[in-house]
Amino acid sequence: MENFWDKVLQFCQTTTKTVGDRLIADFGKIQAIQKEDGSLVTKADRSSDNELRTAIINTFPEHGVLTEETTQIFPDSQWCWIVDPIDGTTNFTRGVPIWGISLGLLYEGTPVFGFVYLPQLRQSFYGYWGGNSGLEIPTGAYLNNQPIHTNQDSPSKSHLFNLCARSTEILKNPFPCKIRMIGVASYNLLLVAAGAAIGGVEATPKIWDLAAVWVIVQAAGGKFIFLDSKPVFPLQIGQNYGNISLPCLVVSRAELVTEFLPLVEFLGKSN
Incomplete structure (x- = not known):
């Protein structure tokens, strides 16, 4: 092998x-x-x-x-x-x-x-x-x-969290980190895998945006959460994934899910 x-x-x-x-x-x-x-x-x-x-x-x-x-x-x-x-x-x-x-x-x-x-x-x-x-x-x-490995720090105003263009409503409430917008779904989340950002969210990505990144983030020590309650993997034979959005949250370690999930989980309900 x-x-x-x-x-x-x-x-x-x-x-x-x-x-x-x-x-x-x-x-x-x-x-x-x-x-x-x-x-x-x-x-x-x-x-x-x-x-x-x-x-x-x-x-x-x-x-x-x-x-x-x-x-x-x-x-x-x-x-x-x-x-x-x-x-x-x-x-x-x-x-x-x-x-x-x-x-x-x-x-x-x-x-x-x-x-x-x-x-x-x-x-x-x-x-x-x-x-x-x-x-x-x-x-x-x-x-x-x-x-590469994810950042193990606790969130602060000196740490980065990446948003996508369709997730800016998050900023209506106080947020614990500085915000960045990259404009590339994969790179948005890969910066978490590389330790540059402590988290990231994508509101409407498709399977081709996430298939590779899902592996890399977890292999680097991060946590990948799909905001829709339905299981994504394994993909279903015969399913057309062209119009299926897969909102997701990525954080640098599992312990941060409870801090960030309440701030972004509404994105999963809107899809």
């Missing part, structure tokens, strides 16, 4: 670097159009989606693929990749160099490996989290091949 994980990591590193280099050439130069769900898409999203999907099929022909821009129905496959070709399309089109490529690998419907590459920041996050899968996995989280 060790050779398999080496192959998975090398594939992600090589493929996202190739796709990322091509996307940099379009950075800030192309227009986006609005999809039915209100999110943006560009020709770069679609070409990146196609390139990533083709690379997965050629390298792992027995694996299924679910992507943001192509097939959003979860397949009947023991292994499945979930792809976000450009996380942060608004940043990408507006010339803000914080955007990424996200790849999550699921086993029997649950993520066990995640990889997120931010081309212009030259940052590669990845992690392994076996959970109850029964797989032999080298559990851990990494940034540019160096181990």
Whole structure:
């Protein structure tokens, strides 16, 4: 199994670097159009989606693929990749160099490996989290091949908590930390895994925003909470995940759930 994980990591590193280099050439130069769900898409999203999907099929022909821009129905496959070709399309089109490529690998419907590459920041996050899968996995989280861990501090006004654009209603009440808005769902939560932020929340993310990050955050020692009471994993075969939002809270350690959950849990009730 060790050779398999080496192959998975090398594939992600090589493929996202190739796709990322091509996307940099379009950075800030192309227009986006609005999809039915209100999110943006560009020709770069679609070409990146196609390139990533083709690379997965050629390298792992027995694996299924679910992507943001192509097939959003979860397949009947023991292994499945979930792809976000450009996380942060608004940043990408507006010339803000914080955007990424996200790849999550699921086993029997649950993520066990995640990889997120931010081309212009030259940052590669990845992690392994076996959970109850029964797989032999080298559990851990990494940034540019160096181990990362969540921040173990107690919240204060000198610590950061990340919001998304649709969660600003939280600020109507006093909040224990400084607020940041990144504009990229994956990076928002990965900053918790890396210890830069103590928590983060996303109000309307989709499965391609979270599949990779769910692994990395937990492998780094963080706690990932879905605000809807319904279980998310394992994903259901035949389910279309294109219009399903998955509001979530991420905190740097389990003990902080009781402090932050009451402040953000209303986001789950509104979806």
